[in-house]
Amino acid sequence: MTDFDPKRILKSLPMKPGVYQMLDADGGILYVGKAKKLKNRVSSYFRGSGLNTKTMALVSHIRDIQVTVTANETEALLLEHNLIKAHRPPYNISLRDDKSYPFIWVDTRQAFPAVRFRRGRVKGKGMWFGPFPSGGGTRDTIDLIQKTFQLRSCEDSVFSNRSRPCLQYQIKRCSGSCVGLISEDQYAEDLAGAALYLNGRSQVLIDNLTDKMDGAAAALEFEQAARYRDQMGRLRRMQSQQGVDTDYGDVDVIAIESRPGISCISLLVVRDGRLLGHREFWPGGGLDEEPEALLEAFVPQYYLGEGQHSVPSEVLLSHPVGDEGWLSSVLAAAVGQSVKVGHRFRATRARWMQMARDNASQALSGHLGNRLDMNRRRESLAEILGLDTLPVRMECFDISHTQGEATVASCVVFDDQGPLKSDYRVFNIRDAKAGDDYAAMHEALERRYNRVKGGEIPIPDVLVIDGGPGQVTQARDVLSELGLHQVKLLGIAKGPTRKAGMEWLHVEGNDLPIRPPSDAPGLHLLQHIRDEAHRFAITKHRQARGKARITSPLEGIAGVGPKRRQQLLRHFGGLREIQGAGLHELASAPGMSQKLASVVYAALHGES
Known part of the structure; x- marks a missing residue:
């Protein structure tokens, strides 16, 4: 292949929609992209500045660019999707996904039908409920049905040969139908209630249970009334968790949360106003693009990919993705029905989006805390702090209060495996003046490290303070008074931009703060420790405040x-x-x- 000259290629590109393929020295496809105007989009890869690390790495391997002009951007999107699916370019994001949906099946040909988990195409007679977005969510639903309606889940061979009720009956997750402890009519009534719930009509079911509870109580059948009450309570708790409201509809809610170098996409599936479950996706490869660009790449891959996912009438996105009307038309053409794509919502849909964001954030935090990644992160932290050995025990402190009320200090502990929650501690601040964070930090550290000096608690290798130089000074004074000079002390504070990944580290002994690269694993570890201390402090503060009020x-x-x-x-x-x-x-x-x-x-x- 001849020497690569981007200027020569850029001159020949048209200002038309199409698809571009970036090739390496062997002719392999590095990246596939679509563009509304090919010349402008491809030229952006070769500008003098502003490219991130991965994009610069991609550009350094490019030896040729091939383009395909299309009639419009919709055709470009479909062609891009097909090329990505066929060639799996290393710099395009990749999404791993299940190839089938789980269902719940009830064989109504039986007198006492069981509730079954099934995956794949609908087969067999009876009632089918679903599809559900994940196996875990489906099993959770079956678990709720067992607790609420006490329908059996055992195999038919077991059911037919029981002479006494099993453990499921003893723990009130089965009504003992195998030995005749419930009539067919009563079992059918419970099954009808479960069907109402699975069909998204839980409010109708609750109204029915309310009437039954009142009727049983009036007839002095208090045990039966209590059973209806318990069923109502479980259903209402599940309603609250699912965000069920009168605002019905078939909606997919897609939110993305990002940290430096990694992103998580959370999908909530809502059908008939009822949350069926959620799943997370981890965009692999890619060029460290902004959330908007990642979502724009995700939506076509998810709905037009091999998984054949059902397309709802509405898709809610946490970020705008450019021309949402155009994306709506692409999905509508693919499924033959109207599809609305948007990022503006309120009321029930706003609550669903917040749930999706929370799930993505939680999954991202858990991923960053993966124990298998701890060694790499500790090695990076040792390099940042100039340590001779890898830190094993790390502690972090944070202060939380509401205008000085119910001030608490949290202490979280990480070891070489990740969070060590058994060693977490909270300090109710007693002596410091309300609102004096420095004095509160001094009091908490003094109480903690007096016990460390006495040998009651292991001495940490690294002490992290959520704060800047003022908070670090309090910690240094405490450690100096107690003679604990071997502890490496630092404060983690938000930089001038207040953005994640731009934190400044105020390390004891350094005159100037350190700002590690945003993709440094050691910085990710410090962010995780800091965020965990903040979460723990807020949780304990709210508990203390609530107890007092x-x-x-x-x-x-x-x-x-x-x-x-x-x-x-x-x-x-x-x-x-x-x-x-x-x-x-x-x-x-x-x-x-x-x-x-x-x-x-x-x-x-x-x-x-």
């Missing part, structure tokens, strides 16, 4: 008298269910308004 669950709340308390208890089935209800659930209860629901929710959860 709440005196009585319902009595004493302004606007909630005896009649309204009775209405709430009847609607939710008990005090525990009221405490577990979300704000929108409280507001929809009889006699409640949005304003009063906010007051009740705040009182029950210790919020101001």
Whole structure:
């Protein structure tokens, strides 16, 4: 192959839509991309500055570029997708996915049918529910059905040969139908309730259970009334977790969360207003592009790929992806139905999006804490801090309070395997003046490291403070007073831009702060430790604040008298269910308004 001259190729490119393929010295495809204007898009790879590390690596291997002009951008997208699927270029993002969906199957030909997990195409007579987005979510649903309706899940051979009920009956996850402890009519009633739930009609089911509970109580059948109450409670808790509301629809909610060098895409599948489950995707390869570009690449791969995923009537995205109307038309053409793609939403859909974001963030944090990656991260941290040996025990402190109220300090511990949660500690600040973070940090460190010096607690190799020079000074004073000079001390603080990956490290003994590269594994480890300390501090602070504020669950709340308390208890089935209800659930209860629901929710959860 002749020497590569990008200027020669760029001159010949048209200002038309199409697909470009970047080739290496052997003619292999490095990267495939689409463009609305080929000349502008391809030229952007060869500008003098502004390229990230992976893009520069790609450019250094390019020895030829081939382009295919298309009639429009839609054709370019479809061609790009086919080329990526056929050649798997190393610099394009890749998504691994299951090839089939899981279902729930009930064989209604039997007198006492079992609830079964099935994967793949729908086969066999009976009732089929699904598809569900993940096997774990499907099994969780079956688990809920067992707890709520006590339907059997055992094999037919086991069911036919029982002479006494099994352990599932003893723990109240089966009604003992194998030995005649429930009638066919009662079992059919429970099965009908499960079918209502699986078909997304849980509110109708709850209304039915409320009437049955009242009827059983009026007939003095208190044990049966309690059973209906327990079923209602489980269903309401599941409703809260699923974000179910009257805003029905078939929606896929896609959110992306990124850290330097890694991204996670979370997908929530909602059908008939009911959350079926979620799954995460980890874009592999790629060019460290922005979230918007990653989402724009993900959507066609997911819906047009080999997995043949069902396309809903609405796709919600956490970030805008350019021409959303064009992407809607591409998906609509592929499935033969109207598909709306957008990033603007409110009410129920906003709650679903927040759930997707939370799932992506949690998965990303867990991935970064993967134990298999700890050695590489510790090696990088040792290099950043100039340590002779790899750190084994690392501790981090953070302070949390609300305008000086209920101040707590958290201490989280990491070892060579990751978080060591058994060694986490929280300090309720007693002596420091309210709002004085420096004094609070000094008090917590003094209490902790007095025990370290006494030999009660292992001495850490690295002490991390969530804060800047002022907080580090407090830690240095404590360590100096106790003679613990062997501990490597540093503070991690947000830089001037306040962006993740741009943190400054204030290392004891260094006159100037250190700013490691954003993709340094050692920095990722420090970010993980800092974020865990922050999470733990906030959790313990809220618990302390709530304990101090709440005196009585319902009595004493302004606007909630005896009649309204009775209405709430009847609607939710008990005090525990009221405490577990979300704000929108409280507001929809009889006699409640949005304003009063906010007051009740705040009182029950210790919020101001």
